């Protein structure tokens with residue numbers, strides 16, 4: 001029976017199908033809220049699915065100058081890395097499918113792979129716009145990745161473990177601990193916005209400057225996969241933040257009996273918390289305009305990183321005083 | 325089953341690319357006016373894309389000048405199949421006031437196949453959206 005449960009966990013819930021479905025939903029939510037903020041009606045509910053099917057059924061074009069192998073592998077690798085990262089996020093109970101000391105770091109590095117894949121895909125697409133977009137992707141990597149890692153260090157220090165499930169177990173015991181790391185939470189959300197290359201950090205695919213950025217030459221099913229990977233990254237990143245800062249499936253009545261009701265309630269709370277993080281990402285996108293590359297480096301190194309370091313100091317002090 | 329699903333998706337998600345092959349800019353401004361929040365083309369799934377690789381519908385304006393002929397052809401060839409062309413404005417339909425000028429080849433259909441014509445000088449934004457909806461109806465009936 002156990003292997004059956006594992007397969008269901010891997011493939012259906014909260015594995016691949018759940019993440020992909022949630023990714024479509026997140027894109028719809030993103031576009032709908034964005035439209036409502038601009039006083040528009042917005043796209044219908046099945047719009048992301050229609051886009052995906054339409055793109056997958058289009059002609060398959062590989063530019064003559066592109067490197068076929070890398071050009072094709074980039075979207076697949078980025079989607080695979082994101083789905084792999086989600087296995088370490090605790091969704092139903094405090095322990096994820098696979099737990100080991102340090103899985104937080106592994107998940108963070110897995111979430112970096114899509115950026116590198118985007119860079120390689122853009123670079124080897126043989127298009128000048130793609131290449132300049134790829135250069136922007138690579139140069140921005142350093143400005144959001146550092147604050148993102150530093151911000152996620154705070155809850156890990158707090159819980160004294162490098163495992164996401166360990167952090168969630170700690171939050172089960174001390175639910176109020178999230179108040180201490182609330183600053184790091186917002187830094188993580190802002191850096192995640194940069195990681196996803198959304199407004200105000202959508203510098204790499206600024207369509208008014210360099211047409212489609214690294215995705216200029218992508219079309220058909222490769223583009224569909226890239227878009228899906230980006231949506232999935234949004235969901236997995238938001239879920240990771242929800243788990244590490246907000247306690248993932250933790251809720252006030254977690255000790256429900258029997259077990260499966262507790263599972264359902266836990267999963268519902270995980271989804272709710274992920275939606276809260278997604279809402280923050282979407283509202284940020286609606287409220288701001290694009291900034292320049294140098295401004296982004298400024299934001300990251302002048303504000304986000306010092307704040308993240310200050311946050312770590314607060315955590316160390318709180319730990320030292322023995323308040324938590 | 326699969327075919328009707330694909331057709332549904334095509335009807336629901338026409339991404340457009342806007343190309344000016346010699347228009348006086350009147351039609352281009354009206355196209356932008358058709359994409360404003362008030363008319364909200366995104367509720368039909370319409371997105372304006374920057375690159376021909378992403379686009380399904382090429383929205384052309386203006387007569388084709390001799391200089392732009394090759395470029396129009398190339399942009400059209402870069403779009404992946406299935407693709408559709410909508411012409412906005414009298415000039416694109418027939419050459420309009422520029423017909424017969426020494427630097428002008430003629431309407432868009434002298435260079436690439438056209439699926440829908442939206443006449444007017446320039447057409448109103450609602451006429452442009454209406455033309456796109458008519459194109460979608462044509463696709464639904466079986467073209468493409």
Ligand code: SF4
Pocket residue numbers: 346347348349350351385386387412413414415416420421444445446
């Ligand atoms: S149809 Fe009229 S508005 Fe449009 S390009 Fe021709 S002259 Fe300009």
